[in-house]
Amino acid sequence: MTEPGRDILKEVFGYAQFRGPQQDIIAHVVGGGDALVLMPTGGGKSLCYQIPAIARQRAGLGVAIVVSPLIALMHDQVGALHEAGVDAAFLNSTLSFDAASALEKRLLRGDITLLYAAPERVTTARFLAQLDSLQERGLLSLFAIDEAHCVSQWGHDFRPEYRGLTVLHERYPGVPRLALTATADALTRADIVERLQLEDARQFVSSFDRPNIRYTIVEKKEATQQLLRFIQREHEGDAGIVYCQSRKKVEDIAQKLSDAGISALPYHAGLDAKLRQTNQDKFLRSEGIVMVATIAFGMGIDKPDVRFVAHLDMPKNIEGYYQETGRAGRDGLAANAWMGYGLQDVVNQRRMIDESPAGDDFKQIMRGKLDALLGLAEATDCRRGRLLSYFGEALISRERSAEDDAPEGQASRYFCGNCDNCLAPPAVWDGTDAARKLLSTIYRVQQVTGISFGAGHIMDIVRGKRTEKVAQFGHETLSTFGVGAAYSEQQLRGVLRQLIAISAVAVDGQAFNTLQLTPESRAVLKGEVSVRLRESVLGDSPRPTRGSKAAGARGAGSSGKPAPIALDQEAQQRYERLKAWRAEVAREHNLPAYVIFHDATLAAIAQRDPRSLEDLQGISGMGEKKLQAYGDEVLRVSCSG
Numbered sequence: 001m002t003e004p005g006r007d008i009l010k011e012v013f014g015y016a017q018f019r020g021p022q023q024d025i026i027a028h029v030v031g032g033g034d035a036l037v038l039m040p041t042g043g044g045k046s047l048c049y050q051i052p053a054i055a056r057q058r059a060g061l062g063v064a065i066v067v068s069p070l071i072a073l074m075h076d077q078v079g080a081l082h083e084a085g086v087d088a089a090f091l092n093s094t095l096s097f098d099a100a101s102a103l104e105k106r107l108l109r110g111d112i113t114l115l116y117a118a119p120e121r122v123t124t125a126r127f128l129a130q131l132d133s134l135q136e137r138g139l140l141s142l143f144a145i146d147e148a149h150c151v152s153q154w155g156h157d158f159r160p161e162y163r164g165l166t167v168l169h170e171r172y173p174g175v176p177r178l179a180l181t182a183t184a185d186a187l188t189r190a191d192i193v194e195r196l197q198l199e200d201a202r203q204f205v206s207s208f209d210r211p212n213i214r215y216t217i218v219e220k221k222e223a224t225q226q227l228l229r230f231i232q233r234e235h236e237g238d239a240g241i242v243y244c245q246s247r248k249k250v251e252d253i254a255q256k257l258s259d260a261g262i263s264a265l266p267y268h269a270g271l272d273a274k275l276r277q278t279n280q281d282k283f284l285r286s287e288g289i290v291m292v293a294t295i296a297f298g299m300g301i302d303k304p305d306v307r308f309v310a311h312l313d314m315p316k317n318i319e320g321y322y323q324e325t326g327r328a329g330r331d332g333l334a335a336n337a338w339m340g341y342g343l344q345d346v347v348n349q350r351r352m353i354d355e356s357p358a359g360d361d362f363k364q365i366m367r368g369k370l371d372a373l374l375g376l377a378e379a380t381d382c383r384r385g386r387l388l389s390y391f392g393e394a395l396i397s398r399e400r401s402a403e404d405d406a407p408e409g410q411a412s413r414y415f416c417g418n419c420d421n422c423l424a425p426p427a428v429w430d431g432t433d434a435a436r437k438l439l440s441t442i443y444r445v446q447q448v449t450g451i452s453f454g455a456g457h458i459m460d461i462v463r464g465k466r467t468e469k470v471a472q473f474g475h476e477t478l479s480t481f482g483v484g485a486a487y488s489e490q491q492l493r494g495v496l497r498q499l500i501a502i503s504a505v506a507v508d509g510q511a512f513n514t515l516q517l518t519p520e521s522r523a524v525l526k527g528e529v530s531v532r533l534r535e536s537v538l539g540d541s542p543r544p545t546r547g548s549k550a551a552g553a554r555g556a557g558s559s560g561k562p563a564p565i566a567l568d569q570e571a572q573q574r575y576e577r578l579k580a581w582r583a584e585v586a587r588e589h590n591l592p593a594y595v596i597f598h599d600a601t602l603a604a605i606a607q608r609d610p611r612s613l614e615d616l617q618g619i620s621g622m623g624e625k626k627l628q629a630y631g632d633e634v635l636r637v638s639c640s641g
C-alpha cells in the first residue's frame, strides 16, 4: 500500500483528494501509531479516524471505538456512515434494552467497524469488560477521542468524565489512540497530552486558517437592527447561528428575528430537553433555519452549510470565538463571521472574571485571554492575521502591497483580502488626548466627590452635558467639565473601551460598574502610551459580501436559492429538482439532507447533466454505496425536466 486509505476515500466517501494533513494522519494511524490531531472546525477531522477504522476492520483488526461527548448527535453521525455503506453504530441511553443487548452481541463478535459511545459509557466496568474480551481476540482496532479538549479545564467545554479516559491507555496500551480537537492554544494542548497520556503520540497541527470565512467585527449600536440588516442583506434564507450571552436574550432575539420574518429558533440550556432536541433537529434537517443560542449550542454540530455565525455579545476569548465562528462554512463555500461588540461587553466580561470564584492565577490567564480578544475587536489591521498569529501560526500569505501602506503601529502587515479591515481599511484616529481627558475626569470626580461614577456620567462631564446628575453633584464646576465637547459620545466610548482593554481603567463590578484609575492609567495620563482607535464604523460589513462563487450564481432565473456554483437556467432547475428529491429521501431516512448529499454534490450533478451511471462517477461526494443506492433515482430526477 503506497497510500493507505486513498482507495477508501474514493470508494466510500467519493472524494478525490485528501485535505491538508489527512493523508499523513491516516497513514500513521493505519500503521498503528497514536496521534493528537489539531484541526480547525470543518477541517475534516472525522475522516482521520473513519478511514483508519475502515482500513483496520478490512484487515481483520476489529472494532474502532469513537468517544464522542454528545449523545444527541451520534444518531446523525452514524446515519451518515450508513449512507456511505459503513457498518457503524452508537451505544447510548436512547437505545431500548433489546436494541442495546443485540448491539452488544454484535460488538463482541467484532463485526462493527465504528462504535460511538459517550465517555461515561466507555468507562463503565461493563463496557470495559467487553473491550477486554475484544482485546484478547485482537478485535479492538483503535480508539478515537473526539473533542479531546473536553479533558482540559483550560478548554471551554471541560467534562470531568473525559478524565476517566486514561484507563484506555493503561488497559490497552497496544491499541492506537487518536485524540482530535479544534482547540489549539498551547496550554490546552499540553494539558490534553498529559491527561490522556499522549506523550508519545505524534502531533499533527493543521493550519487554522479558514479562508472561506469572512470576519467582520462592528461596533454595536442598536445591535438587533444591525443583526437584522446583516441577515436580510446577506443571508436571506440561509442557515446561520446567532450567539447571545444570556438565555433571556436568546429568547428575545429569536422572537425579534421571527417577527421580522426570519425562521429563527431559540436554544439554551434552560429550555426543556425535548424542545431543545426538537429545535436542534429542525436546524439540522430543515433548510434556512437561524438558531439563536447560548454557547450551549454547537459542539459536535457538523452541518456543513451554515452560512453565517453572528455574535451579538462578545465571547470570553479567542478560542471560543474561533470555535464558534468555525461552525460556518464547513463545506468550504463562502461564509460570514459577524460580531457586534460594545463597551458593555467589555465591562461584563471583566466583571465575570473578577467575580468568579476561581483562583488568582486562573483569573490572570482569563484576563489575558479576554485582552487578546479585545485586541482583535479593536484591531485596525487584518483580523485573520491576528487570529492566526494568536494560534501561533506563521503568517506566510500575501502582504499588503506597498501603495496602500498600513498605518504605523499596526501589529501585522498581513493582508487576507477577506475580512472587514482588509476589504475596507478603517480610518484610525489618535485618541490619546480624549483618553487623558477621560482619565483626569475619573480622577477629579473621585477626588472632589469622594465616590466613583460609571461610564455614562464620566462621558457627560467630559462632553459638558448639563444633566440632572451633573447638577446634583455640582460637577459642572470641575476643571475638566466640557474639555472634550468636540468628541462624540461614540468616540469617547471607543476610547473608554480601549482604556479598559489595556487595563488603564478598571470597572468595579461590586459598585455599580463605576470606573477607577489603575496603576496603568499613569502612563496614559503622562502621554507615554498613545491610544489609537479605529474610526467608528457603524453597523454593517464593508460591502455586500456574498462570496464570489455564490454571487455568480445569483439571478439564475429561478425562485430557489442559488446553487453553490454558477449554473445556467436549466442546470439550476435540475438542481432544484434534486434538492426536492433529497428532502424526501432525508425525511424517509430520518436524517438531515446534507447526510444524503451535500449541496455542492447536487450542484455538480446538475451541472454535469448526467445521462448514465458512468456520468455520475467521480462526482465529489458520490461514493460507491450512494451510487448504487441512489444513482438511478438521481438520473431520473435530473433528467425529468
Ligand code: ADP
Binding pocket: 015, 016, 017, 018, 019, 022, 039, 040, 041, 042, 043, 044, 045, 046, 047, 302, 304, 330, 331
Ligand atoms: P471537523 O470534524 O474537522 O469539523 P468534518 O470531519 O465534519 O470536520 O468535515 C467537514 C466537511 O468536510 C464534511 O462535510 C466532510 O464530508 C468534508 N470533507 C472532509 N474531508 C474531505 C476531503 N478530503 N474531500 C472533500 N470533502 C471532505
Ligand code: ZN
Binding pocket: 381, 382, 383, 384, 385, 414, 415, 416, 417, 418, 419, 420, 421, 422, 423
Ligand atoms: Zn484580512
